[in-house]
Amino acid sequence: MQTADIQRRWLDFFGQRGHTVVPSASLIADDPTVMFTIAGMVPFIPYLTGVVPAPYPRATSVQKCIRTNDIEEVGKTTRHGTFFQMNGNFSFGDYFKEGAITYAWELLTTPESDGGLGFAEKDLWVTVYEDDDEARQLWKKIAGLPDERIQSMGKEDNYWSTGQPGPAGPCSEIYFDRGPAYGPEGGPAVDDTRYIEIWNLVFMQYAIEDVRSKTEFRIVGELPNKNIDTGMGMERVAFLKQGVENMYEIDQVRPVLDAAAALSGRRYGANPDDDVRMRVIADHVRSSLMLMTDGVAPGNEGRGYILRRLMRRSIRAMRLLGVDAPSFDTLFAASRDAMSAAYPEVAQNYDRVSRLALGEEDAFLRTLVAGTSILDVAVADTKTGGGSVLAGDTAFQLHDTFGFPIDLTLEMAEEAGLSVDREAFDRLMAEQRSRAKADAKSKKAVLADVSVYGAFRSLGETRFLGYDELEAETRVVGIIVDGVSVDRATVGQLAEVILAETTLYAESGGQDADEGTIVGEGFELEVLDVQRPIAGLVSHRVEVRTGEVSVGSSARTVVDGDYRRAATQAHSATHVIHAALRQTLGHDAHQSGSYNKAGYMRLDFSWNQALSPDTRSEIEEISNIAVRDNLEVETRVMGLDEAKSLGAMALFGEKYGDRVRVVDIGGPWSRELCAGTHVSRSAEIGMISLVSESSVGSTNRRVEALVGLDAFREFATERALVQQLTAQLKTPRDSLVDRIAELSQQLKTAEKRIAQFEAQKLSERVPALVQSAESVGAVQLVAADLGAVGSADDVRSLAQSVRERLAGSAAVIALAGHAGGKATVIVATTPTARDAGARAGELAKRASAVLGGGGGGKDDLAQGGGPKLELVGDALAAVREALQG
Structure with missing residues (x-):
């Protein structure tokens, strides 16, 4: 049956x-x-x-x-x-x-x-x-x-x-x-x-x-x-x-097993280890086929990683059966034929699935060659050293550089009699994921050519529902990949998604885009950026994390609530600081630009001189008093003329429609045109810490502030620092400034004395260095490694002093020393040495090459160096060999 x-x-x-x-x-x-x-x-x-x-x-x-x-x-x-x-x-x-x-x-x-x-x-x-x-x-x-x-x-x-x-x-x-x-x-x-x-x-x-x-x-x-x-x-x-004996031998699975046996030339039932490998291949290929039919694509995380793991285990098993050549074309076709009777969609989607499978196999076969050689060397080195545990950073390199899933490394290491430092591998993976997410968020991708958005905009505006809701049901109107309108995007792709409605705020009015996700039947999209490429249309820059998203799909926008809350606090704080600036400096201090995101805000304003510390403190205090007073925040939509008649301030250069949104904080105290998201009362901002004030042009200044929890953390860090200083210096907080100034002056005096002492000690070496001169070719060579020195200037001064003592002869002085983790070589020549053909610049260049760096200079005095401190002796030997030549 x-x-x-x-x-x-x-x-x-x-x-x-x-x-x-x-x-x-x-x-x-x-x-x-x-x-x-x-x-x-x-x-x-x-x-x-x-x-x-x-x-x-x-x-x-x-x-x-x-x-x-x-x-x-x-x-x-x-x-x-x-x-x-x-x-x-x-x-x-x-x-x-x-x-x-x-x-x-x-x-x-x-x-x-x-x-x-x-x-x-x-x-x-x-x-x-x-x-x-x-x-x-x-x-x-x-x-x-x-x-x-x-x-x-x-x-x-x-x-x-x-x-x-x-x-x-x-x-x-x-x-x-x-x-x-x-x-x-x-x-x-x-x-x-x-x-x-x-x-x-x-x-x-x-x-x-x-x-x-x-x-x-x-x-x-x-x-x-x-x-x-x-x-x-x-x-x-x-x-x-x-x-039959087991599930791997039924009609839906056995054809793949038989195909693996035929490709390998090995008979099923002849060897227990080979039998297990064939059954693994049969199971994993069928699972991969069904997953890809349902929209999963190979990837490095989530569902994509599970699929990739299944496929790569299949490839690995084929290699253990002696098959190094591509095999998925045969194996997946066998599984398709076996499964199509029960699931017709397998045959209907097979072209797409086949492309994914063959591409994944081709990529992994290439990485296997390089990765296996790396692993073999690491295994041999571990065994030679008497170890039984493969280093976690080796496993991470195999994963990160060669695409080896950790389970494959575990299997291959186990076959060689080793375990793997999984804890170190997991730590490195966590660090990489953290860096990758931060990098993806920091890079604002360029949107597609504006012309591609016309067809989507003709369907109507993107309704923004995010003032009242963080989640909303919607529909995918369009998808853009690499600037071209397409009908779908798959796992791992970067795309722009146009929705009928959204709760995700698009970057505008100085407020950064929301963080969040877009999810639907069989797919999940991580939102990397949200923009308004043309008026009335919102484009969501996304990475397809799982599944496949297609035009017409139902979807749900999900805003990261913590990020939105912090971004809202920052935007409201921008309005508050603007009002405090104008209250302190007068109405000439007009906002000329702003940017705010979760926990941070900056505001540019027209002003032509730096703010005094007292003025900065006053602005910060007025802002936090407004927060303390829990002022009401009201938003209204009205005609532009009406808004202007109420005194609402507009950002210079910003375009506004006939209907605008007015945000009041404390009534007329802060009244601005703004489409951003805001708190409902000022106390929700939490705290404002003004951290910097600087120039951004001859007539513009910039203030930057941390807001809410970020501001609190900044204060907590500074408090901890003050506590450490008072404890270490045994000085009350009120006396710290004077005590640090006193210590700074003492340090400068000590450094000056030390420099004088070191210079004196070096000068005392001049006679010995002059006596060390040896005949090399047509010149007298003084070559010495001085060891640790204060700076390259000390080496130069000493080389010049030795040259003065040998001015009447054909002499070349090559002195080396190291400071700050880098070696320095100084070469000085006398006139007679130069007449004999010695050139300081060429000699310094030769020595520097040995040290892994560069150098050069004039014929009479030149400098070079490099990071390879251990090769200083070889660098001086290179000078000697050049003179002998």
């Missing part, structure tokens, strides 16, 4: 018995916090838990599922697969235990010729929860099973709950006896290899509280509506009905 036939029989059976046939949901879970659909009941959870009223009393489905938590067991057991199908029938307050048991027994034991699955009654066993006498009696009544084939199990095996307070209930599981060749007698309680579980019936009848573990909770009563949730494992039933 083919797997597609089992699927058809299942849906027909329950459909004929009043169940609504529900198509399989996507493998990409609706819940953005969950990567995949991991169980057949997941799409029905809202109905089973009563959160949402069920739209039908009973339903049935064959649900696609992905689980990778047991990925290491794939290929090693008869029943572990990353992709599987769960056949389910569900009752929402309709039939209960008797109905569920009746349907299960009828479908399982009805002959195949009559539409059933044709299992022999004698081969079926069941388990029930140890306290569920009702279920035991029903099995005896409906199926006629004897007591010995109805085994009682505890909560660990036969009780279901979500792990949270809410619905729960006992389970009853149906097992098939594979016969004595597979294990001892005694039923599933004795051996679950011989007795294979094929169907689980969950009787959701109780409400539980005080949940402490899977087996520790308190039953508080029966549910008003009792539900049924069942799941029959499609792959398990298939391998039993097809008479």
